[in-house]
Amino acid sequence: MQHMKRAAGVVLLATLALAGCSATGGGDGTAADADACKPSTGKVDLEFTSWIPGIEDAVALWNSENPDIQVKVQTGPNGNSGTYQNFFNQLKAGNAPDLGQIEYDALPNFRVQDGLEDIGVCSEVAEAKDSFVPWTWGQVTLGTDKSVYGVPQDSGPMALFYRSDLFEANNIPVPTTWAEYKDAAKKVRAAGGYITNFSQSDINQFAGFVWQADGQWFQNNGDEWTVDLTSDASKQVADYWQELIDEDLVSTVPAWTDEWNNAYNSGNVWSWNSAVWGANSIASGAPDTAGKWSVAPAPQWNAGEEKAGNWGGSSVAVFKGTDHLYEASKFALWLNTSDESLTLLNKSANIYPATTEGLSLPSLQEGVEFYGGQKIYDVFADAATQVNPDFVWGPTMTQTYADVSDGFKAAVTGDGTLFDALTDGQKSTIDAMKAQSIPVKG
Amino acid sequence: MSSTTLDQNTKQPRSLKPSKASDPSASAGSLKESLLSRTGAMLIMGIFTLYFLIPIWWLFVASSKSQGQLLTTNGLWFADFNLFQNIGDLFAYRDGVFLRWMGNSVLYAGLGGLVATIIAGMCGYALAKYRFPGREVIFNVVLGGVLVPATALALPLFLLFSQAQLTNTFWAVFLPSIVSPFGVYLTRIFAAQSVPDELIEASRIDGAGEIRTFFTVSIRLMAPALVTVFLFQFVAIWNNFFLPLIMLRSEELFPVTFGLYAWNTQLNQVPELRPYVLIGALLSIIPLIVTFLLLQRFWRSGLGTGSLK
Known part of the structure; x- marks a missing residue:
């Protein structure tokens, strides 16, 4: 198996080197190869690494229905906690699994390191485009026309979770714009609470705010990257939250800690601008507040607009070196589009589907206690259709997140501003990309 | 455990300064002074004991709570006592994958520690008792191995094991675990002084081979050092997290530390795992405590010998 993979890799390299000459032998080829995505003969075994709890159940269902394509699930910690690094190590050693779970913001990194197969050559994949919420498809094509580097699995459209009981008791209308949100914040502060907590570490949440404001952090024209953490939209968002911090209208406890849970559970913090999966985080982190929360569309920058940001979401990608591109992409499509799989994933891991049909799963139609x-x-479901499809992640997000987060942490203690952090992050991101020989402007 | 610490505390000055403490005719002044310093030392020890035990106490208390009460009640005191219910849930979760992880850890650490101890013991003994060219060179190379952190070796090991197609197997974690440079060092020092040459001569004259001599005579004299090496290695393997992280992908091979870590990283997405991580962490330290309590007597004497030489 491993030898075959290595051999296939060699064939692949040769194919690339000959650029256009027909390759002989080997199951896989290049994007230019018309029959690059053809079924293998005989029984196929695939390896799939994912950290989504309960994904074994969906895979078991697939295995029982597809005796000729057997998938073995491998697991580990979530991507940034070790699995991505493992993927890179395994790609280097030539023993990566056939498929892997990759979040949208990490896909460009794998693409830049040439770790992904272009599954767009498989006609089934190309045809599936219309079943997905359009912007999620943008997250896996990485700005290309025909290439596809993963099948979207879930998304995290953002909305406003708020304590409807407290807002009502204090006669505070539910804010529909960010200006109203700030007014509400003052009233909440007067009533002894904080309207929300500004997270210093969830830079992808902040990116979601920028995303909603039609900001772009990265662009890739095919030749080189552009980094733009300091665009007008970013500045608008950064300045807005900076004001809230300066005027002590938001709390700044570290997110995802007991202290943070407690701030929500004790009613000290009244709202959270979060993604769909956040519904579960509140329910488990603030159990005493059951029944007192509601969800409203995210506040808008301009009254009357309907725009949403996104926080999180991941795809299932096929790694370079697989011998079974066709079977792997077939499985990835089934896993992320079929009703039975999406239902299982939604139940076991609160996966919020990336397909338009998935948004109307029966389990997503029910009222939540x-x-x-x-x-x-x-x-x-409304928010999912209001996300800007053009937002692109950069190839060094781990580093960008870490650097901006350092700046945000300093900013909430009064050392510099959020925008300073973005300015520094802009510079360090460009430096990091240059250090990795990634072509970048600036 | 606190009694051990205090016990050690009262013994230590005696063994370090035998003339003073064991002399019954010490003057009243020095006795008073030592009482004062002893109280001070006790106080500091007490504070540190508390400091180290509070997290374990917290863990125990947290493990006994239901998920709802976990974040809403006082962290250092009990709410409804659900410990056994929680343990039952953990064992039942995903067909008892946690028990499997515990079993793996016991196998990696127990068997790995045992093999490592035997190899280190033989190696140290050979270096101490046989004269051969290159002996010091070998010893120094092994000693150099003590200085290289295991974490730094994990990635090269992964690439090596990839070549041999042994990643994601039991051997990927087991083989690197049976090497203990520090064990070689300790057993060499210990063998040099605790196994008399005359005894080896005697057994040779009686017709025993070298290997038989080692396993029947020398190994008994080296027991305290070997237990120390075993204990060190057991704890090191049990806590070695980075190697499994890099090597393993199949859940059924995970040691408990890695499995719990994997769960812990999913808490944002699946908060239901939180009680399992806590109870799992509590249960996962029990084998360490048991091993430590059983072997600490040997450990102390072995460690003392190693450090004083």
Whole structure:
């Protein structure tokens, strides 16, 4: 198996080197190769690494229905906690799995390191484009026309979680714009609470805010990258939150800690601008507040607009060196589009599907008790269609997140501003990309 | 455990300064002074004991709570006592994958520690008792191995094991675990002084081969050092997290530390795992405590010998 993979890799390299000459032998080829995506003969075994809990159940279902394409699930910690590094090591050693779970913001990194197969050569994949929420498809094509580097699995459209009981008791209208949100913040502060907590470490949440404001952090024209953490949209968002921090209208406890949970559970913090998966985080982190929350569309920058940001979401990608591109992409499509799989994943890991049909899964039509019986997923289904499809992640997000987060941490203690952090992050990101010989402007 | 610490505390001055402490005719002044310093030392020890035990106490208390009460009640005191219910849930979760991880850890650490001890013991003994060219060179190279952190070796090991197609197997974690440079060092020092040459001569004259001599005579004299090496290696393998992280992908091979870590990284997405991580962490330290309590008597004497030489 490993030898065959290595051999296939050699064939692949040769194919690339000959650029256009026909390759002989080997199951896989290049994007230019018309029959690069053809079925293998005989029984096929695939390896799939994912950290999504309960994904074994969906895979077991696939295995029982597809005796000729057997998938073995491998697991590990979530991507940034070690699995991505493992993927890179395994690609280097030539023993990467056939398929892997990769979040949208990490895909460009794998693409830049030439770790991904272009599954766009498989006609089934290309045809599946219309079943996905358009912007999620943009997350896996990485700005190209025909190439596809993964099958979208889930998304994290953002909305506003808020304590409807407290807002009502204090006669504060639910904010529909960010200006109203700030007014509400003052009233909440007067009532002794904080309207929300500004997270210093969730830079992807902040990116979601910028995303909603039609900001772009990265662009790639095919030849080189452009880094733009300091665009007008970014500045607008950064200045807005800086004001809230300066005027002590938001709390700044570190996110995802007990302290943070407690701030919500004790009613000290009244709202959270978060993604659809956040519904579960509140329910488990603030159990005493059951029934008192509601979900409203995210506040807008301009009254009357309907725009949403996104926070999180991942895809299933096929790694370079697989011998079974056709079977792997077939499985990835089934896993992320079929009703039975999406239902299982939604139940076991709160996966919010990236397909348009998936948004109307029966389990997403029900009222949620924790939110007073509100059909909260209706709000998110709307938000999912309001996300800007042009937002692109950079190839060094781990580094960008870490650097900006350092700056944000300093900013909330009064040392510099959020925008300073973005300015520094802009510079360090360009430096990091240059250090990796990634062509970048600036 | 606190009694051990205090016990050690009262013994230490005696063994370090035998003339003073064991002399019954010490003057009243020095006795008073030593009482004062002893109280001071006790106080500091007490504070540190508390400092180290509070997290374990917290873990125990947290493990006994239901998920709802976990974040809403006082962290250092009990709410409804659900410990056994929680343990039952953990064992049942995903067909008892946690028990499997515990079993793996016991196998990696127990068997790995045992093999490592035997190899280190033989190696140290050979270096101490046989004269051969290159002996010091070998010893120095091994000693150099002590200085290289295991973490730094994990990635090269991964690439090596990839070549041999042994990643994601039991051997990927087991083989690197049976090497203990520090064990070689310790057993060499210990063998040099605790195994008399005359005894080896005697057994040779009686007709025993070198290997038989080692396993029947020398190994008994080296027991305290060997237990120390075993204990060190057991703890090191049990806590070695980076190697499994890099090597393993199949859940059924995970040691408990890595499995719990993997769960812990999923808490944002699946908060239901939180109680499992906590109870799992509590249960996963029990084998360490048991091993430590059983072997600490040997450990102390072995460590003392190594450090004083």
